Amino acid sequence: MPSYLKRGQDASTVAAVDARTRLTVENILADVEARGDAAVRELSEKFDNWSPESFRLSEQDIEKALSAVAPRDLEDIRFAQAQVRNFAQHQRDSIRDIEVETLPGVVLGHRNIPVNAVGCYVPGGKYPMVASAHMSVVTARVAGVKRVIACAPPFHGGPHPAIVAAMHLGGADEIYVLGGVQAVAAMALGTGTIAPVDMLVGPGNAFVAEAKRQLFGRVGIDLFAGPTETLIIADESVDGEICATDLLGQAEHGPTSPAVLLTTSEKLARATMAEVERQLLRLPTAELAGKAWADYGEVIVCESDEEMVREADRIASEHVQVMTSYPDYFLNNMTNYGALFLGPRTNVAFGDKVIGTNHTLPTKKAARYTGGLWVGKFLKTCTYQRVLTDEASGLVGEYCSRLCMLEGFAGHAEQANIRVRRYGGRNAA
Numbered sequence: 453m454p455s456y457l458k459r460g461q462d463a464s465t466v467a468a469v470d471a472r473t474r475l476t477v478e479n480i481l482a483d484v485e486a487r488g489d490a491a492v493r494e495l496s497e498k499f500d501n502w503s504p505e506s507f508r509l510s511e512q513d514i515e516k517a518l519s520a521v522a523p524r525d526l527e528d529i530r531f532a533q534a535q536v537r538n539f540a541q542h543q544r545d546s547i548r549d550i551e552v553e554t555l556p557g558v559v560l561g562h563r564n565i566p567v568n569a570v571g572c573y574v575p576g577g578k579y580p581m582v583a584s585a586h587m588s589v590v591t592a593r594v595a596g597v598k599r600v601i602a603c604a605p606p607f608h609g610g611p612h613p614a615i616v617a618a619m620h621l622g623g624a625d626e627i628y629v630l631g632g633v634q635a636v637a638a639m640a641l642g643t644g645t646i647a648p649v650d651m652l653v654g655p656g657n658a659f660v661a662e663a664k665r666q667l668f669g670r671v672g673i674d675l676f677a678g679p680t681e682t683l684i685i686a687d688e689s690v691d692g693e694i695c696a697t698d699l700l701g702q703a704e705h706g707p708t709s710p711a712v713l714l715t716t717s718e719k720l721a722r723a724t725m726a727e728v729e730r731q732l733l734r735l736p737t738a739e740l741a742g743k744a745w746a747d748y749g750e751v752i753v754c755e756s757d758e759e760m761v762r763e764a765d766r767i768a769s770e771h772v773q774v775m776t777s778y779p780d781y782f783l784n785n786m787t788n789y790g791a792l793f794l795g796p797r798t799n800v801a802f803g804d805k806v807i808g809t810n811h812t813l814p815t816k817k818a819a820r821y822t823g824g825l826w827v828g829k830f831l832k833t834c835t836y837q838r839v840l841t842d843e844a845s846g847l848v849g850e851y852c853s854r855l856c857m858l859e860g861f862a863g864h865a866e867q868a869n870i871r872v873r874r875y876g877g878r879n880a881a
């Protein structure tokens with residue numbers, strides 16, 4: 453049995469918060485739907501104190517933002533985008549259209565068709581999340597999406613130059629300085645000034661994630677990518693300092709970000725907990741990270757690697773960092789995670805910012821049924837079929853006719869029967 457040295461807040465409190473968020477989001481979506489641009493402007497004023505002449509940036513605005521970013525920063529952004537683009541391209545190349553003859557004269561196939569128009573949300577409430585622009589915009593472009601638009605909230609009262617640069621260099625067709633639910637609603641529902649998209653992607657806080665969830669159906673969404681979660685699986689091959697650093701590194705995302713340590717070593721568990729307290733004294737973002745750790749941090753001691761796999765699959769964390777003497781055991785056996793980070797030489801920050809895997813990942817146990825954002829999320833796998841010979845039409849038609857009548861579908865059966873009569877030769881029904 454796993455034993456808890458520290459437990460996070462219980463789920464009922466989280467559910468109560470969720471209910472309030474749900475209601476807030478419902479009201480905002482209804483308002484944007486009813487009043488379009490006027491509602492968007494009022495909501496932006498209310499939540500972000502932001503009401504510019506135009507939410508969309510002009511060419512000149514974009515040039516101005518680019519020139520405000522230091523050359524070194526631009527180069528770093530280009531490097532990160534090159535990594536994301538390269539891996540996404542390899543993933544794209546692994547996805548194939550197929551066409552096969554499944555019975556003599558029966559040809560079935562599928563094609564992977566990019567979604568036509570995508571809205572990318574780039575978060576920027578607490579931190580300007582430049583990297584989210586690479587993850588959504590660059591990946592959509594690799595997939596072949598025709599129209600890629602991007603929104604980020606104002607940061608310190610205006611567009612954040614590095615976010616704008618990343619959106620522009622990533623290939624965004626339209627850039628808006630607009631945040632939160634109003635941004636997501638405007639992109640999905642459309643307004644007088646923003647043409648609606650077919651799909652929303654990108655991470656965000658609880659309001660943004662809930663807005664995407666509620667809009668799903670009217671538009672597509674990538675996945676439920678809410679407040680960051682991290683899980684560290686470690687044994688005595690590493691020390692408390694590196695475990696504490698990696699827990700707090702992701703806890704700093706926000707006050708509701710769970711950071712969990714799973715370990716087979718009680719000694720490492722206690723060393724990590726002590727080290728977390730020490731590091732909180734000097735981490736500049738200790739206010740957020742400390743609250744997340746106090747409310748949602750967990751430390752669980754397991755008896756074996758097998759038990760750690762079971763616990764980790766139950767938790768289904770967004771990020772799972774494995775620092776044990778044989779990390780591949782977890783790669784080979786775990787089934788529920790957004791992304792794995794194997795061995796102490798890598799870590800979640802590499803994935804968040806630069807290494808090339810996508811950082812938009814499933815939260816709140818969505819890892820039970822989906823992986824993260826990737827080029828495949830922008831593609832619709834659509835099937836088609838042809839029947840090439842009279843014999844094949846007759847053969848399938850006879851089976852089809854009987855199977856339609858099994859369900860009482862006389863009209864469907866006629867669709868089959870007319871083919872059997874016309875193409876099915878001597879066996880015609």
Ligand SMILES: NC(=O)c1ccc[n+]([C@@H]2O[C@H](COP(=O)([O-])OP(=O)(O)OC[C@H]3O[C@@H](n4cnc5c(N)ncnc54)[C@H](O)[C@@H]3O)[C@@H](O)[C@H]2O)c1
Pocket residue numbers: 476499500574575576577578579581584605630631632633634655656657658659660676677678679680705706709770811812813814815
């Ligand atoms: N799952 C992932 O893949 C992933 C990746 C990166 C970041 N994240 C998460 O993204 C989040 C970013 O959050 P953020 O808040 O910094 O930025 P954000 O851009 O997601 O949200 C800011 C917006 O929230 C809106 N807002 C704030 N308070 C509100 C309220 N009371 N009612 C309605 N709207 C309100 C405002 O309009 C504001 O523009 C973090 O939680 C982070 O963990 C997740």
Ligand SMILES: [Zn+2]
Pocket residue numbers: 680701702705800801804
């Ligand atoms: Zn992170």
